[in-house]
Amino acid sequence: VTCTRQTLKSDSVSSKLLDNGVGYVRLDNFYSGAASSLSREVQSLMDQGATSLVPDVRSNPGGYVTELIEMLDYLLPEGPIFVERPRWGVETVHQSDADCVDLPMVVLVNADSYSAAELFAAQLRESAQVPIVGEVTSGKGYSQLTFPLLNGGGLGLSVAAYCTGSGHSLIGEGITPDVELSLDTSDGTDNQLQAALELLQK
Numbered sequence: 001v002t003c004t005r006q007t008l009k010s011d012s013v014s015s016k017l018l019d020n021g022v023g024y025v026r027l028d029n030f031y032s033g034a035a036s037s038l039s040r041e042v043q044s045l046m047d048q049g050a051t052s053l054v055p056d057v058r059s060n061p062g063g064y065v066t067e068l069i070e071m072l073d074y075l076l077p078e079g080p081i082f083v084e085r086p087r088w089g090v091e092t093v094h095q096s097d098a099d100c101v102d103l104p105m106v107v108l109v110n111a112d113s114y115s116a117a118e119l120f121a122a123q124l125r126e127s128a129q130v131p132i133v134g135e136v137t138s139g140k141g142y143s144q145l146t147f148p149l150l151n152g153g154g155l156g157l158s159v160a161a162y163c164t165g166s167g168h169s170l171i172g173e174g175i176t177p178d179v180e181l182s183l184d185t186s187d188g189t190d191n192q193l194q195a196a197l198e199l200l201q202k
Helices: 034-047 065-075 116-128 191-201
Strands: 013-017 022-027 052-056 079-086 092-096 107-109 132-134 142-148 154-163
Touching (some): 065 079, 065 116
């Protein structure tokens, strides 16, 4: 068997246009390139006539803070969008500029929405009053560094806390959705997505 060693890349973001001009945007992670994928998919949806958006970060494990900040800056109006509080050093507040995606939104989360995915949803609600549908999220708000050990292992330590633009921490509490709803697909539909669509029609 001949194997080729190479880097495989998969898109972090996918989208589709639903009925009534709703743009559904699935975010699988916040890995490298996710922010540019998001802006490309959202622009494609708007070009197709989307008049609202449903970002879906269910079962999203998070990823890079740089991608999160770039996504929030793209979507949200001017103001603070992310606070980094290091164990050692000075607090940093990241700001969004005035350019934004001015469309109604509802964001989907679940118990496996983790870290950057939680902060993404929380900041959409904080900055633009975007409703959240789904389950209470995991409540992870620390960043870690791995320090190498002489025996070849590593020690992972939390070195900073991540908060929303207002300084609110999600550590240990996660996000409580505006519409708290467990997933049920027994009738062949996604009841959490349907609840989001109903909110957009109000």
